[in-house]
Amino acid sequence: ELKVEQNPLFLSMQEGKNYTIYCNYSTTSDRLYWYRQDPGKSLESLFVLLSNGAVKQEGRLMASLDTKARLSTLHITAAVHDLSATYFCAVDMVGGTQGGSEKLVFGKGTKLTVNP
Amino acid sequence: DTEVTQTPKHLVMGMTNKKSLKCEQHMGHRAMYWYKQKAKKPPELMFVYSYEKLSINESVPSRFSPECPNSSLLNLHLHALQPEDSALYLCASSQDLGQRGTLRWGSYEQYFGPGTRLTVT
Numbered sequence: 001e002l003k004v005e006q007n008p009l010f011l012s013m014q015e016g017k018n019y020t021i022y023c024n025y026s027t028t029s030d031r032l033y034w035y036r037q038d039p040g041k042s043l044e045s046l047f048v049l050l051s052n053g054a055v056k057q058e059g060r061l062m063a064s065l066d067t068k069a070r071l072s073t074l075h076i077t078a079a080v081h082d083l084s085a086t087y088f089c090a091v092d093m094v095g096g097t098q099g100g101s102e103k104l105v106f107g108k109g110t111k112l113t114v115n116p
Numbered sequence: 117d118t119e120v121t122q123t124p125k126h127l128v129m130g131m132t133n134k135k136s137l138k139c140e141q142h143m144g145h146r147a148m149y150w151y152k153q154k155a156k157k158p159p160e161l162m163f164v165y166s167y168e169k170l171s172i173n174e175s176v177p178s179r180f181s182p183e184c185p186n187s188s189l190l191n192l193h194l195h196a197l198q199p200e201d202s203a204l205y206l207c208a209s210s211q212d213l214g215q216r217g218t219l220r221w222g223s224y225e226q227y228f229g230p231g232t233r234l235t236v237t
Contacts, residue, residue: 033225042206043159043228088158092224103172104226106158 002027004091006107014115016078021110023072023089031092032072033104034063036085043088047074079114086111119143120229122207128235131197137232139190139207147171148190149226150182151206159206165190197236204231 003026013019023032031050035043047056049065049072056063060083062075072089090104120141129135139148147166151159164172165184179201181193190207208226 031224035228040204040233042231045225045227048225103161103164104159109156109158111156 002029002091002093002105004089004105004107006089006110008110009108010111010113012113012115013076013079015080018078019076021074021076021087021089021112023074023091023107025070025072025091025105027093028067028070029091029093032065033090033092034072034074035088035090037088037109038085046087076112079112081114081116084112084114120207120209120227122205122229122232124232125230126233126235128237129194129197130237131199133197134193134195136194137192137205137207137234139192139209139229140188141209141227141229142188143209143227144187145209145211145227146187147210147224148184149208149210150190150192151208151228153204153206153231155203163192194234197234199236202234202236204233206231 005024007022011019033048034046036046037043046061047063049063052065052067054065060077063072065072074087076083086109088106088109090106093103093105120139123138127135147164149164150162152162153159161174162176163182168184168187179196183191183193207229210224210226
């Protein structure tokens with residue numbers, strides 16, 4: 001059974017500071033996704049990481065994937081209040097009776113609060 | 117167009133009611149998904165349809181009945197729900213492995229709809 005662990009689950013940080021969220025998973029997978037969710041809203045896709053060593057950056061967020069260590073990180077640089085949200089990592093596994101569907105297993109999420 | 121739409125946005129229903137949630141996408145995706153999300157929890161997969169056929173049922177109670185009438189539409193029929201079924205119901209779609217044979221490549225990113233906030237009274 002694929003397990004996905006995120007830490008920390010809660011993160012309170014000051015504006016301008018840097019921090020990293022970690023996502024560990026238990027079995028081999030070559031696809032990892034990061035999503036953002038604002039309160040009461042749906043999931044917004046941030047990054048798709050498809051291979052070992054993949055690194056992607058968008059604004060103040062940078063995500064990386066180490067498939068050998070089964071670890072992905074989401075690094076926040078010089079945080080601003082607008083980044084306050086819950087961040088989920090999700091790892092995929094092929095499933096279903098036809099073997100052709102993507103089954104995402106989500107971490108518990110990291111609730112990020114950026115304080116002025 | 118990378119949009120998944122869901123209706124209604126909010127739904128309040130009694131335990132004896134029958135209602136349906138609807139989801140639509142026009143991205144040519146052949147896999148569609150229903151998730152349930154409780155407050156402060158990650159989304160939990162309920163059903164997956166692949167090429168309009170039910171591919172995954174995560175042991176969901178029969179009071180939830182999915183339907184995929186065509187490749188663009190996904191419904192979730194609700195009957196005799198319980199208060200603990202109150203949650204945000206998310207629909208998602210993605211390309212399907214079946215389109216690319218047995219070799220997995222590329223991103224099968226799931227695109228999520230805005231969700232339906234369901235309250236069962």
